[in-house]
Amino acid sequence: MQSFELTRGFINTLKDAIKQEERDVVLKMIDDLRAADIAEVSAELESDEAQYLYSLLDRETSAEAITEMEEDDREELLKELPSEFIAREFINNMDSDDAADVLSELSDELQVEILQKIPDIEQAGDIADLLAHDEDTAGGLMATELIRVNINWNLTTCLREMRKQAENVDEIYYVYAVDDNNIFKGTVTLKNLLLASGHTKIKSLYEPDIITVLVDTPAPEVANIMEKYNLVAIPVIDNIGRLKGRITIDDIVDVIRDEAEKDYQLMSGISEDIDSSDNVWTLTRARIPWLIVALFGGILGSLVISQFTGELSLFPQVAIFIPMITAMGGNVGIQSSAIIVQGLANNSLGLESTSKKLMKELGVAVLNGLALSSMIFFYNYFYTHSFALTISVSVALFTVIVFASIFGTIVPLFLNRIKIDPALATGPFITTVDDIIGVLIYLSIGRYLFTVMH
Amino acid sequence: MQSFELTRGFINTLKDAIKQEERDVVLKMIDDLRAADIAEVSAELESDEAQYLYSLLDRETSAEAITEMEEDDREELLKELPSEFIAREFINNMDSDDAADVLSELSDELQVEILQKIPDIEQAGDIADLLAHDEDTAGGLMATELIRVNINWNLTTCLREMRKQAENVDEIYYVYAVDDNNIFKGTVTLKNLLLASGHTKIKSLYEPDIITVLVDTPAPEVANIMEKYNLVAIPVIDNIGRLKGRITIDDIVDVIRDEAEKDYQLMSGISEDIDSSDNVWTLTRARIPWLIVALFGGILGSLVISQFTGELSLFPQVAIFIPMITAMGGNVGIQSSAIIVQGLANNSLGLESTSKKLMKELGVAVLNGLALSSMIFFYNYFYTHSFALTISVSVALFTVIVFASIFGTIVPLFLNRIKIDPALATGPFITTVDDIIGVLIYLSIGRYLFTVMH
Numbered sequence: 001m002q003s004f005e006l007t008r009g010f011i012n013t014l015k016d017a018i019k020q021e022e023r024d025v026v027l028k029m030i031d032d033l034r035a036a037d038i039a040e041v042s043a044e045l046e047s048d049e050a051q052y053l054y055s056l057l058d059r060e061t062s063a064e065a066i067t068e069m070e071e072d073d074r075e076e077l078l079k080e081l082p083s084e085f086i087a088r089e090f091i092n093n094m095d096s097d098d099a100a101d102v103l104s105e106l107s108d109e110l111q112v113e114i115l116q117k118i119p120d121i122e123q124a125g126d127i128a129d130l131l132a133h134d135e136d137t138a139g140g141l142m143a144t145e146l147i148r149v150n151i152n153w154n155l156t157t158c159l160r161e162m163r164k165q166a167e168n169v170d171e172i173y174y175v176y177a178v179d180d181n182n183i184f185k186g187t188v189t190l191k192n193l194l195l196a197s198g199h200t201k202i203k204s205l206y207e208p209d210i211i212t213v214l215v216d217t218p219a220p221e222v223a224n225i226m227e228k229y230n231l232v233a234i235p236v237i238d239n240i241g242r243l244k245g246r247i248t249i250d251d252i253v254d255v256i257r258d259e260a261e262k263d264y265q266l267m268s269g270i271s272e273d274i275d276s277s278d279n280v281w282t283l284t285r286a287r288i289p290w291l292i293v294a295l296f297g298g299i300l301g302s303l304v305i306s307q308f309t310g311e312l313s314l315f316p317q318v319a320i321f322i323p324m325i326t327a328m329g330g331n332v333g334i335q336s337s338a339i340i341v342q343g344l345a346n347n348s349l350g351l352e353s354t355s356k357k358l359m360k361e362l363g364v365a366v367l368n369g370l371a372l373s374s375m376i377f378f379y380n381y382f383y384t385h386s387f388a389l390t391i392s393v394s395v396a397l398f399t400v401i402v403f404a405s406i407f408g409t410i411v412p413l414f415l416n417r418i419k420i421d422p423a424l425a426t427g428p429f430i431t432t433v434d435d436i437i438g439v440l441i442y443l444s445i446g447r448y449l450f451t452v453m454h
Numbered sequence: 455m456q457s458f459e460l461t462r463g464f465i466n467t468l469k470d471a472i473k474q475e476e477r478d479v480v481l482k483m484i485d486d487l488r489a490a491d492i493a494e495v496s497a498e499l500e501s502d503e504a505q506y507l508y509s510l511l512d513r514e515t516s517a518e519a520i521t522e523m524e525e526d527d528r529e530e531l532l533k534e535l536p537s538e539f540i541a542r543e544f545i546n547n548m549d550s551d552d553a554a555d556v557l558s559e560l561s562d563e564l565q566v567e568i569l570q571k572i573p574d575i576e577q578a579g580d581i582a583d584l585l586a587h588d589e590d591t592a593g594g595l596m597a598t599e600l601i602r603v604n605i606n607w608n609l610t611t612c613l614r615e616m617r618k619q620a621e622n623v624d625e626i627y628y629v630y631a632v633d634d635n636n637i638f639k640g641t642v643t644l645k646n647l648l649l650a651s652g653h654t655k656i657k658s659l660y661e662p663d664i665i666t667v668l669v670d671t672p673a674p675e676v677a678n679i680m681e682k683y684n685l686v687a688i689p690v691i692d693n694i695g696r697l698k699g700r701i702t703i704d705d706i707v708d709v710i711r712d713e714a715e716k717d718y719q720l721m722s723g724i725s726e727d728i729d730s731s732d733n734v735w736t737l738t739r740a741r742i743p744w745l746i747v748a749l750f751g752g753i754l755g756s757l758v759i760s761q762f763t764g765e766l767s768l769f770p771q772v773a774i775f776i777p778m779i780t781a782m783g784g785n786v787g788i789q790s791s792a793i794i795v796q797g798l799a800n801n802s803l804g805l806e807s808t809s810k811k812l813m814k815e816l817g818v819a820v821l822n823g824l825a826l827s828s829m830i831f832f833y834n835y836f837y838t839h840s841f842a843l844t845i846s847v848s849v850a851l852f853t854v855i856v857f858a859s860i861f862g863t864i865v866p867l868f869l870n871r872i873k874i875d876p877a878l879a880t881g882p883f884i885t886t887v888d889d890i891i892g893v894l895i896y897l898s899i900g901r902y903l904f905t906v907m908h
Contacts, residue, residue, distance in 0.1 A: 003665050003679045008805050032663070036682045044805060163648055171686065172644050173627070190644050191620050194613070209486070211457050225457045227711070228490045230704040232625065232686050249703050250684040253710065257681070260714035261796065267721055268792030268880065269785050276797045277806060280817040287789050288822050294785050295826055298778025299833060305774035312773050316766035319773040320759035323780045323889045324752025330784070331723050331748050331882050335741050338722030342715065343730045351462050351498060352731060363734040368742050372749055379753060426722065428785050435777045 004037040011044045018049045027056055035064035043073045050077050054089075063093035071105060072278075078102075083110060087117035096123065097143035097251065100130035130245075138222050139215035141255070142236040142245030147175045151185050151203045155193070158202055173233040176243055177206040184235055184243040186210050212237045215244055222247060223255045224347050263345060266423040267338065269294075290428040297432030301326075301439055308443045311450060317386060318446050321393045322439060328372070328397060329404040329438035330431035336361060336408030337425040344412065344422055358409060365405035369398040388453040389446070396442035403441065404434045458491040465498045472503045481510055489518035497527045504531050508543075517547035525559060526732075532556075537564060541571035550577065551597035551705065554584035584699075592676050593669035595709070596690040596699030601629045605639050605657045609647070612656055627687040630697055631660040638689055638697040640664050666691045669698055676701060677709045678801050717799060720877040721792065723748075744882040751886030755780075755893055762897045765904065771840060772900050775847045776893060782826070782851060783858040783892035784885035790815060790862030791879040798866070798876055812863060819859035823852040842907040843900075850896035857895065858888045 010029070017025040030038060030053070038057070042050040042065065054062045054077075066074060078086055091099045091114060103111050111131065118124040126144045133139030147165045149158045162175060175188040186206040196205055212235045213222050226234055232249045265273065269290035274283055305312075305322075312319055340357075343349040349357075373394040380390035408430055412422035464483070471479040484492060484507070492515065496504040508516045508531075520528060532540055545553045545568060557565050565585065572578040580598045587593030601619045603612045616629060629642040640660040650659055666689045667676050680688055686703045719727065723744035728737055759766075759776075766773055794811075797803040803811075827848040834844035862884055866876035 003683070006805065011805065034683060036684070040682075159648070166645050166648050169645075172648075173686070190626050191623075194617055194620050194626075211488075227704075227707055228494075229457070229488060230490070232627070232703060249686060249707070250681075253681055253703070253707060256707065256710060257714075257800070260711075260718070261800075264714070264718060264721070264792065264796060267718070268788050270789055270792065274793070275802050276793050276811060276814075277802065280814055280821065283793075283814070283818045284821045287786075287818065288825060290789075291782065291785055291822060291826055292829070294781050295778065295829060298775065298781055299830075301777040301781075302774040305777070306771065309770040309774070312770035313767050316763040316770065316773075317760065319766050319770075319776065320756040320763070321752065322773065322776050323755040323759070323893055324749065326777045326780060327748050327752055327755075327784075327882075327885065327889055328745065330781075330885070331745055332741075334722050335724055335744075338718065338724065339728070339730050339737075342718060346711070346715075348729050348731065351460065351465065357730060360730075360734055360737070364737045364741065367734065367738045368745060371742060372745055375746070375749060376753075428781075431784070432781065435781055439777055 004033055004040075006037075006040055006044070011041070014041065014053075015045065015049060018045070018052050021052070023056065026053065030056075035061055036068045038062075038065035039068035039070075039073075042077070043070060047076055047080055051080065059089055059093045063090045066090050067094055067098040067102065074102065075105060078106070083113045084117050087114045088119060091127070092118050092120055092123060095143045095145055096126040096130055097141065097245075099123070099127045100140075101135070103127065104131060104135055133215060136219045137215065138213045138217040138219070138236045138247060139244070141219055141222065141247045141251050142215075143248070144245045145169045146235075146243075146246045147172060148182075148243065149175055149177055149188065149202055151177045151179055151201075151206060153202050154199045155196055155202070155205070156199060158188075159193075171248065173248070174235075174246075176235055176246070177202055178243050182243055183241045184210075184212060184237050187235070210235065213247070214239065219255050220259055220345075223252045223259070226252050227256070228347075259345060262421075263341060263423040263426070266421065267334070267341075267426040269428040294428045294432050297428075297435060301436045304436055304440050305443065308447060311443070311447050315386070315389070315446075315450055317384070317389055318392070318443070318450075321389075322442070324376075324393075325396055325400055325438045325442045326435040329400045329434035332365070332368070332401050333404035333408035333430045333434040334426055336405045337412050337422075337430055340409055340412040341423050341426055344416055354413060357413075358406065361405050361409045362402070365402045368405075369401035372401065373398040388449045391453075392442070392446040392449045395449075396438075396445045399441050399445070400434075400438040403437060407434065407437075458487055458494075460491075460494055460498070465495070468495065468507075469499065469503060472499070472506050475506075477510065480507065484510075489515055490522045492516075492519035493522035493524075493527075496531070497524055501530055501534050505534065513543055513547045517544045520544050521548055521552040521556065528556065529559060532560070537567045538571050541568045542573060545581070546572050546574055546577060549597045549599055550580040550584055551595065551699075553577070553581045554594075555589070557581065558585060558589055587669060590673045591669065592667045592671040592673070592690045592701060593698070595673055595676065595701045595705050596669070597702070598699045599623045600689075600697075600700045601626055602636075602697065603629055603631055603642065603656055605631045605633055605660060606655070608653045608655050609650055609659070610653060612642075613647075625702065627702070628700075630689055630700070631656055632697050636697055637695045638664075638666060638691050641689070664689065667701070668693065673709050674713055674799075677706045677713070680706050681710070713799060716875075717795060717877040717880070720875065721788070721795075721880040723882040748882045748886050751882075751889060755890045758890055758894050759897065762901060765897070765901050769840070769843070769900075769904055771838070771843055772846070772897070772904075775843075776896070778830075778847075779850055779854055779892045779896045780889040783854045783888035786819070786822070786855050787858035787862035787884045787888040788880055790859045791866050791876075791884055794863055794866040795877050795880055798870055808867060811867075812860065815859050815863045816856070819856045822859075823855035826855065827852040842903045845907075846896070846900040846903045849903075850892075850899045853895050853899070854888075854892040857891060861888065861891075 014029055042053055115124050115128055145168050147162055147169055177185045177188055179185055186208040187210050188206045192205050215236055215238055233246050236245045238244050270286050271289045272286035274286045377394040380393055384390055412425040415425055416422040468483055496507055569578050569582055599622050601616055601623055631639045631642055633639055640662040641664050642660045646659055669690055669692055687700050690699045692698050724740050725743045726740035728740045831848040834847055838844055866879040869879055870876040
């Protein structure tokens with residue numbers, strides 16, 4: 001079976017069928033779809049059309065589809081529905097972690113209202129507990145649904161208990177072994193269960209050296225650990241070692257994707273999590289802040305250049321290389337910062353000290369600087385008639401490349417040290433500063449050389 | 455158990471112990487480590503030290519650690535070892551997909567040499583088959599190790615066969631059901647196995663509507679499918695539906711990470727997959743190509759400006775806003791391209807047509823353009839003494855923002871249409887073109903207004 005491909009035609013036909021309330025046609029169209037497909041489809045529908053669609057689904061599927069929806073679309077849909085309905089039809093049938101995620105997007109008031117109306121009291125309690133955790137920590141990612149066995153049981157008891165518990169757990173992956181005080185002892189793999197025979201005790205079956213995370217371990221760290229050790233699920237324990245939940249790889253894939261997107265957006269100078277389907281206002285609001293920063297950078301740059309208007313009116317040809325100098329500074333600075341930011345993100349900076357990194361960066365900068373300023377030297381030597389300009393551009397280009405490399409390396413390391421997201425350094429901030437400093441370096445060198453040589 | 459944290463002290467102690475061939479000390483130090491930790495540790499060792507370390511490990515662990523190593527480090531280590539040793543100690547004990555990955559990095563000659571020396575002929579055959587697939591397709595990602603049951607078996611036979619097959623499979627996740635011709639029919643979840651009782655036939659137990667991919671499905675598409683449907687493993691079939699292998703989520707996490715890093719590197723103008731621990735030459739080689747592009751862009755820009763030196767010597771204050779104009783064009787262009795590139799990467803562009811996207815982008819550009827050019831208008835009105843300059847900068851800034859938005863939206867869509875990686879559009883290419891066009895727009899408007907108004 002191939003995965004579902006959404007088309008404009010499908011949506012139009014579906015919208016027509018919904019408009020005419022042709023229940024059977026709609027049901028037939030969505031019969032083959034999975035929850036994630038329904039979520040995709042409903043994102044293209046108007047709010048009332050989506051409600052009609054969800055009303056036709058069984059509770060399991062609609063709860064899962066709601067979970068899979070984009071946050072914005074979900075918010076729009078939920079705000080039209082009574083809290084009683086949300087609690088009973090959606091939240092009650094979700095995994096605890098998904099339920100907590102969905103609820104955390106709503107107002108505190110509405111959260112309480114919905115929590116009180118969840119029919120399954122135990123589920124409501126689990127969700128309330130999860131909501132207490134910061135959503136960027138292991139506690140905020142974990143689900144409480146898991147298969148838990150006591151190390152003192154034998155395989156037969158264990159299998160019977162597992163059958164009972166498995167009703168509530170979608171995917172099993174591992175079975176978690178705890179002692180009488182719910183202290184986590186290790187995992188029993190399904191392979192172990194398959195290969196073991198007879199009345200083996202869990203005590204002799206579980207694997208003890210299992211990597212765990214604490215409830216307050218930051219989400220990106222959990223992602224790095226699961227990725228490094230190729231884990232599909234990781235147990236979450238509290239400070240005294242009690243088993244609190246487990247995090248599965250699908251939630252971690254989201255964390256990895258989100259982290260990468262966040263870095264990407266910061267680098268592109270976008271300040272909110274947006275995509276191209278957002279409306280004009282949202283897109284504008286997300287894009288203008290860094291442009292304003294660049295505008296102020298431009299004003300500062302103009303103040304720097306205005307100190308040199310005397311020289312520029314005498315030697316206007318100096319102005320013609322301003323864009324090259326600023327572009328090169330920006331490009332080199334972003335390269336340097338991006339390497340550091342990526343190293344910090346995937347924990348691959350290794351054990352190299354900061355001073356060794358800087359020395360290496362200096363080496364790269366000198367090589368690149370020499371190569372590029374030689375190129376522009378030969379170009380200017382043959383095509384430009386001012387030797388002072390030829391020398392100024394090459395010396396300035398070299399200096400700007402070295403400066404931008406070092407600055408681009410130091411800034412993200414420094415931001416990281418003071419606990420600010422280092423990816424900030426890759427965006428318009430670094431190019432703006434590089435522009436100003438670059439122009440200042442270029443025009444100062446130019447002023448000096450032109451004074452000396454003319 | 456917490457995950458291992460590599461420190462400089464640990465490495466130094468280990469290096470000393472290896473130098474003095476203190477076998478017991480080394481063994482004690484690495485006793486608690488997992489394969490991924492060993493890989494991390496060995497990356498910090500010299501080649502001969504790493505060899506010594508691997509010689510102390512059991513075959514399973516050393517094969518896994520080799521798999522987990524960074525490509526560069528692995529290459530360095532393997533080139534020192536005889537092919538017989540690589541075949542017997544490493545490749546023979548790896549999962550088929552990992553073995554194929556490792557072999558694919560070696561020369562064709564060495565591949566054949568090693569393949570012929572693998573003791574397990576069946577394993578050698580599987581690996582040779584996998585090597586035939588493009589590594590960026592499902593066939594290149596899949597492993598042949600999986601648990602396969604016949605739909606005509608009953609649960610008892612099935613469990614007996616599973617125990618036999620499970621010896622070769624690290625993680626089970628799902629059991630795959632096929633018919634007598636190895637045509638894939640569906641999966642049996644472990645939950646189904648646990649909950650079923652007695653002599654149920656597999657025929658009545660398997661779930662038929664399972665999403666599959668073909669051996670030649672591109673890797674990023676496999677990643678999108680597994681991510682969308684939250685799958686931990688996906689079966690890979692050939693054109694006539696025969697089960698060829700399965701892809702597990704850990705390999706997909708790598709695909710997602712790689713895709714994100716590739717986009718990130720293209721945006722930062724880096725042309726090879728590097729990290730900060732690479733040497734100065736590698737780093738320089740990866741960074742200089744786009745800088746050369748920017749240099750040529752700068753030269754083109756200089757040719758544009760040199761058409762205006764007459765005006766610049768009369769009105770040198772025009773030059774002071776050149777960096778602002780180029781910076782704004784670059785920033786806006788990258789924002790526009792990044793939104794498109796990210797939408798293409800995670801398949802979230804939705805069903806909006808290109809013309810609708812462009813209209814929206816135009817809306818955003820007009821709003822941002824009006825806001826920013828009003829700001830600079832007021833600044834210049836109060837602080838600059840030339841009204842012609844005030845008007846020129848504002849009109850040019852608005853025009854450049856609109857141009858860069860449209861250009862930044864069209865280019866990645868166009869690149870994608872002609873099957874070139876759209877992320878190319880986010881790098882120095884777009885800023886370079888924006889710089890040139892921006893300067894041309896600014897100076898042309900400036901020339902016109904200064905002529906009219908003075």
